[in-house]
Amino acid sequence: MKVDIVIPIYNAYEYTVECVNSVIRHTNEEDYNLILINDKSPDKRVGEYLDKLGKENHENILISHNEKNIGFVGTVNKGMSISKNDIVLLNSDTEVTRNWLSKIKNVAYSNCNIATVTPLTNSGTICSIPIFCQDNQIPENFTVDEYADVIEKISLKIYPSIPTAVGFCMYIKRSVINKIGLFDEETFGRGYGEENDFCCKALENGYYHVLCDDTFIYHKGSASFSADKNELVKKNSKLLFERYPYYTKMIEKFILKNPLKEIQNNIKLQITIRNKKRNILYVVHNDFLTGENHPIGGTEFHVKDLVDNIKLFNSYVMIVKDNTIKIHAFIDERILKFSYQLSDVIDTFNFSSNSYIEKLNEIIDYFNIDVVHIQHLKTHTFDVVDIAKKKDIPVFLTIHDFYLNCPNINLLYFNKTYCINNRSKENCISCIKNNYGYDGYFLGVWNEKVYEMLKRIDKIFAPSNAAKKIFEQYYIDKYGKIEFEIKVIEHGIDEKKELKRNYLDNKDDKFKIAFVGGLSRTKGSKLIHDIIKNNKNKNVEWHLFGNIGDQRLNLLDKKEVIKHGRYNRNEIEKILNENNINLICIFSICPETYSYTLSESIIANIPILVTDIGALGERVDKYDIGWKIRYDSTYKEVLEKIEEIIKNKNTYIEKCSNIKNVKLPNKQEIAKYYEEFYLVKAKSKLNQIDSIEVKNTLLNYRINNIDEFSSNCENNAIVINELNRSIDQLQNEVSLMKATLGWKVMEYIRNTIPDSIKHIGKKTVYFFSRFMIK
Known part of the structure; x- marks a missing residue:
């Protein structure tokens, strides 16, 4: 059965042409x-346009001219x-969008008791998005069709009940018209309030009446009303409220409660996410904002620099x-912020996981990822x-370490020495088993x-030729060739500033040596400790940053x-x-x-x-x-090199100049x-997004970004319940931890042992740890 689209026209020539064309x-x-x-x-342009359209032999277009002005409702x-069919009443100041009619009709017939269906719009009181009961602009950089396409693809598909249809675009079933009649022309002849009365x-x-929340129609806003609209609204509203005393309370309650809030919040989120930029997903082992998994290092610095300076992509x-x-x-x-719980337990070196696959598919589709x-x-x-x-x-892929050669990451044999001279099947089996407990030749599988x-x-x-050569040579040694290419692109750093000072002119005659960065075993902390401990030159001062x-240390x-x-x-x-x-x-x-x-030293x-x-x-x-020492140098050799650097001032000055x-x-x-x-x-x-996935991600967003939402308890009930469950779980974990013997011993020491004895205890632990760490 066809649907008859009725467009009443009074002036608004340009709008009418755009509406009909859409x-x-x-x-x-x-x-x-x-x-x-x-x-x-x-x-007169309106009549001329319609007459011209009528001559174009559109079999499904009927054009009629009123001999006199009978008003909007008439x-x-x-x-x-x-018409003898279902009706869509469409204002002449609207523009419809792709698949609009079929979507609205499907909703209308989803329940035999639905009388009318109204789509979303930018300007349509209770059907307005993203801000409720306000006139909204189309988001910047979006066309009407693009905006409608986004709304369709990310719709929650709730199709909620609304207290009344809104007349800019109103689908009415013929069966309902047959039962209750036409609009009340005698009372609302010039327009406003007639659809509410109906x-x-x-x-x-x-x-009942529903909102089609996967369809957007653009509404320019009351173009067909004359300058005395306010008087007309006031008069007809009074008539409407006298006829239906419950109507005012029904509308006020709807607006106060705003059951469409989820739809509006979802679209606000989508406007933010789908801002016409492309999207890149950075897969990282640690967060550069807070360092959730371990202290922040070079990989995280590099990602942060890209995120801060790439402007044509959204970064995830x-x-x-x-x-x-x-x-x-x-x-x-x-x-x-967003978070996705995995049902599988991912071990240190899982190659695959069903729940990871499921969630990553959701992430890529939902955020419309263009590059990984x-x-x-x-x-x-x-x-x-x-x-x-x-x-x-x-x-x-960017190579930041050698994890993809060996899961030991740093190529250290038994976490002690560079393994370049120790690689054999037997040694690799022993090393992996020692570090991770994996038996057999796991490195071969890896x-x-x-x-x-x-x-x-x-x-x-x-980021360097050295990294490229080591990485490639590893697989050449394994397979005799490589079937991939590596391009060298250095990491970026801040611009240099002009500094004027003589590095050999310290007022206290000290030669000041600094160790900078994360001072761990892989960064030579044992060697640093031994150098400082055994240094005899009183004019050397050591700085640890x-x-x-x-x-x-x-x-x-x-x-x-x-x-x-x-x-x-910085x-x-x-x-x-x-x-x-x-x-x-x-x-x-x-x-x-x-x-x-x-790089920081160079800067x-x-x-x-x-x-x-x-x-x-x-x-x-x-x-x-600068200067180099062998990677396996002793502290004596390093101290000798430092003495050489201090004594040879000409060479030092040359390095400063370079x-x-x-x-x-x-x-x-x-x-x-x-x-x-x-x-x-x-x-x-x-991408077209499943509505369940959209709902889950919206809740996910609300939970992880609660500071962006109102403190109204009713609006945030779901979020607060989720957070309360998380708090309960954490409290249970803390209670279990406090019940352990280890915790009780530590509490006893913390509360009863004097600080002086604690200090001696630390020294003792340090003394014995020297032999255990070696």
């Missing part, structure tokens, strides 16, 4: 008849009387923590590449899985050792120079792939002493900005490179 463009011809009635418009009734009659005859940073996928969405100036860039796969499964490939999404994955990645990046991850108590603690990455250049540092030492015992610490114009493996040795040699001339790529340049690369490869599209 109906013809977006509606299947076999589904509708178009009844256009000109209510004797003074603007014109509508004329159209409804001409809807109240329908309610009193056992029908994904980590896994405690079997929960966590996402930070960086969209324009906002940071939105893997920055680190630790805590993730290898499913990332498979899922992206199935969806025809380009996948890139390498096969990784190698197959690497061949499917669209582009692999490394950053997190100390080795208890030996924490307990090192010497007056010439100054521990500065954590530092702001302040390190200033801090180093304020402390008149002469030399920076970076003693990694395994190959670095780049080293932000070395500060301070010469560097490094171990000779990986990017450290390569970069120092490239610019001739380092001032080094120009590193800045963050913006590197981000620009990646941005242009992504744009070439990205294939933008808009």
